[in-house]
Amino acid sequence: MFKNKYLQYYALAMLMAAPGAAMAQANYPTKPIRLIVAFPAGGSTDIVARLVGQRLGEKLGQQVVVDNRGGAGGTIGTDIAAHANPDGYTLTMGTTSTHVIAVGAYKTLKYDPVKDFEPITLVASTPYLLVVNPGVKANSLKEFIALAKSQPGKMNYASAGTGTTTQLAMEMLKMAAGIDVMHVPFGGNGPAGVATIGGQVQALFGSMPAVLPQAKAGRLRPLAVGTPKRSPALPDVPSVSETFPGFDAQLWLGFFAPKGTPAPILKRLTTELLAIATSPEMKEQFERNGADPLWSNSPAELSKLVASDIEKYTKVIKAAGIAPQ
Secondary structure, X not given: OHHHHHHHHHHHHHHHHHHHXXXXXXXXXXXXXXXXXOOOOXXXXXHHHHHHHHHHHHHHOOOEEEEEOOOHHHHHHHHHHHOOOOOOOEEEEEEHHXXXXXXXXXXXXXXXXXXXXXXEEEEEEEEEEEEEOOOOOOOOHHHHHHHHHHOOOOOEEEEOOOOOHHHHHHHHHHHHHOOOOEEEEOOOHHXXXXXXXXXXXXXXXXXXXXXXXXXXXXXXEEEEEOOOOOOOOOOOOOEHHHOOOOOOOEEEEEEEEEOOOOHHHHHHHHHHHHHHHOOHHHHHHHHHOOOEEOOOOOHHHHHHHXXXXXXXXXXXXXXXXXXXX
């Protein structure tokens, strides 16, 4: 009898709570939204997150606050996002580094890119741009390769951290060109760029939004882009694929929420983010920063991309001989 009464009270409580939960979702959002960026300010992920986050806040009627949680190749901030309350008030800008490469680059991850997140949508991709300090005696990719071959193991390159796409892009070039250049990891594209400008390292295969302003200002010398075709942002800079056919190094950026975030909230976010990505204003801002807008990407398509890229890049990491951290 007690058990039956308990079940009756429990069912009644659930029925009373359900309308409240539904109402909260219908009124979403009622407070600011935290957007976790797993890299320091000034990098490509941060730049794109702030551009899109500002517009998302305007559309939702609530501020989207960027929370930079850099470190360990983006895995620290991504872990925080994975275990946040799944109520729609914590999102993260996921990347090829945090949701794909980290799987093969780290022995143990505290999060599962597939099981711990709800994919929302892609918003942009960006080429990787090979740049060198102006003091390096190389004005082209060919000259850079020749210089590296003349002093194997003595030149070095910066990355945004071990297990990031900035490391993998250079490792792919090393394999293609047969060169030996030492890896020096930093805590994001911003610090890696500063070190390259300062001459602490000679080269960086950085994502375009982070290094493009410095290249245009002459503080870094651009040698080649990682995408199969040249970038409209730097039309005179050749692609690596012109020397090594099939070479492709680029970064995708998308929005994710913690697993269990209510479906109505995810649907609202997907709708608003796709509208932002397809707007002429955002397209112009992306292209100005060397990024390419992506749209018509459903959560299912983003989920499929994550799974296929994990398989693809895990093989590349093994081929490059990168030891898991």
